[in-house]
Amino acid sequence: MKLAMLGGGGFRTPLVYRALLGDTAERRVTEVRLHDVDEARLAAITRVLDAMADGDAQAPVVRATTDLDEALDGVDFVFSAIRTGGLEARTADERVALAHGLLGQETVGPGGISFGLRTVPVALHVARRVAAVAPGAWVINFTNPAGMITEAMAGVLGERVVGICDSPIAMARRAVRLLGLDPQRTRVDYVGLNHLGWLRALEVDGVDRLPQLLGDDRLLLATEEGRLFGSEWLRTIGMLPNEYLYYYYFTRDAVTGILAAGQTRGEYLDAQQSSFYATLNDETVDALAEWDRVRLERNATYMKEARGADDERDDDDIEGGGYEGVALALMAAIARDEPAELILNVRNGTTIPCLPQDAVVEVPCRVDATGPHPHPTPPLTGHPLGLVQQMKAVDRLVIEAAITGSVDRAVEAFALHPLVDSVSVARELLADYRARIPAVDEVFTRGR
Template identity: 35%
Template sequence: MSEHLKVVVIGGGSSYTPELIEGLIMNYNEFPVTELWLVDIPAGEEKLTIVGQLARRMVEKAKLPMAVHLTTDRREALAGADFVTTQIRVGLLQARIWDETIPLQYGVIGQETTGPGGMMKALRTIPALLDICKDMEELCPDAWMLNFTNPAGMVTEAILKYTNIKTIGLCNSPISVYKWLQKLYDVPVEKMYAEFVGLNHLHWVTRIIVDGQSRLEELLGSGEAYTASNVPQLEWHPGFIRSLGAIPSYYLKYFYLQKEMLNNQQSASAQEGTRAEVVKRLEDELFELYKDPELSAKPSQLEKRGGAYYSEAAVRLMKSLYNDTRDIQTVNVRNQGILDFLPADACIEVNCVVTKQGPIPLPVSVIPEAVKGMIHAVKSYERLAIDAAVTGDRGLALQALAHHPLVPSVNVAAPMLDEMLEKNKAFVPRFFES
């Protein structure tokens, strides 16, 4: 890679961007970005300008020779890029509100990355990302694409299947496990190891080593679990966790505590609105703060947004690829036989050694027998949904939805799918071609 280091952020007008800028500034010595391009669509230009000006003030305050460019011309930005990160939301927060509210009307969990809402997000998002990849194949074929856009595992699998772009899927959830362990044990992160098994937003932690000692048994017995501000804080059944022998991701509450989570969503929706509506209010507050010409640092309110540590994960991955550090990170990559009950080209979320040539997935030492069926079922849904997104085939979309563990009946899936597609007509045109 050249000494001229160009990073492009697609979805640069996102409220998350200041966190990424902070990460780039803090890691400048090991990852000296000379050109940073923030890209957004014309509808996001106002937010792009606000975030971009804050980014420039942050870089100026740090006295770094990093040029910050703002543009709505994606192709101009991508030419000669070394790294491209994506954090886009096709249909903006309004589409997320539909993803969360329409399923609730059918008595089904409404969530933006799993279930019917997650599928609609995938149907809108995958074609948009494949278009970006087409530009990259022409303008920066050797660049790495780090994909944060949800549903991250599905989007990454689609890119790996349908393009030649080097891509890695990323989520802030694994890094929050380490933050949780640091709080519990007060030990530096270098002295910890957690093994992850599963898919994006569907993983289990099956080994935890802290300072050379296994701590999993102790944690399973304590009822301790890591969580996130954007997922309802329901407790796990202690006997269930102990006999499972693994700590589930907080996203697994949608599966294991389906009834309780649905009740929680329905009452929250009636009181304060869906999570999307809460986020919309939070975003409005953040952008008011970002506008302040005196502000030249990431405001603490950003932590409440639900994507804490995202920049830490992103910058750490770019830095490791750039410097060939060969450290271990939890990312979304091709299975390549790691989980022997899934296809080789399926995208999984596991620990990898990060090299200049890309991440090398590590074998997993423990896969609880009880979780294999759920991983397989959700992966089957994901693969059907990916192909539906690319082809616009309603039959495939219905099969995907009907086979999702969170959907109780085909007779619920069919009308719900029709209503969701109709609402999203502007963003899923393939489903409306004759």
């Protein structure tokens, strides 16, 4: 099989390639096409992949290109992990929001809207090219904001685009492991949107075992979620939230933590990755060793602003990427009809009745050769229902604004976001993002 990786010069590309190296099935990926707009980054990552393959004759052949159609032509799967505007735009996403006293984060709050506005047009172009030159391909979307971008691409590709994220399945697996449950016999009740979901139950033989975890501080504080949210709050809501809900439940704390750090996550990654790619310009440097060192450092500092100074991440979380395993399992299920149970971003249908059928939601699915099939789920109730409906409305406004170039729809999206506290501020945010990020301004000026 052939796999195109868009954003192939990105730092996390080797995680996917490493997972492919471990796949020994007869029908597996034998060719990987890396696509990126930056030739230097492509060259650096190709060096890392070559070192990973280490002369293995069975390793997937790697071909790098800056031509999108060349990368897509005739492939079986497309893995999309693009970042429109690069890390420079991400830092603007964060800093513009912080200048207004609001949360500065790349997928949550104003930053997520800015990211979506400039990314939707690019994602739609990719979707149209896939439909033209690789109509039988499945697209696995990891481009953020993942739910919003998957929904936009689904308008072109229908069911053949699936969004993935490692956060929900990693949370569920941690909980199952800590409770000593059999994963094959455990029904996971997780529901929501990307970066906005809740683990509501872990059922074994009709008995929900999640209350056992919530009631045991020792077990609960052994989870990332327990340390992040605190056992008292988790018992109050009776669920395990996706880690990104920290930014909604503890907004002031998050803003204070980011400002106190003196450097946003985007600024940290920009400096780190600039150094990494510059280092790999030296042909004498061990590319794989350098990538691995930087990877562990990057993972260890993930969501650092939300944890206490002495709260270190688990070794498993630092070592594991996670999403590459989800991508490989998804491809194996579809290409080889190896059924898998995965939490994915897919079209809603009738899974969550309170949302439109064409809305993309994040729910447990059974995946086989015909693609993902969402499991029936109990209705959303309480505050998750309201938050999901509000955020889905924002997502759809962003998509409409990005497609039509409507300033009114963009302002409406900012104003209706639960982390933006004024219509006046919404207007200022849009003006500031347009001034700071050319790709955002182009959404509203193209064709003029």
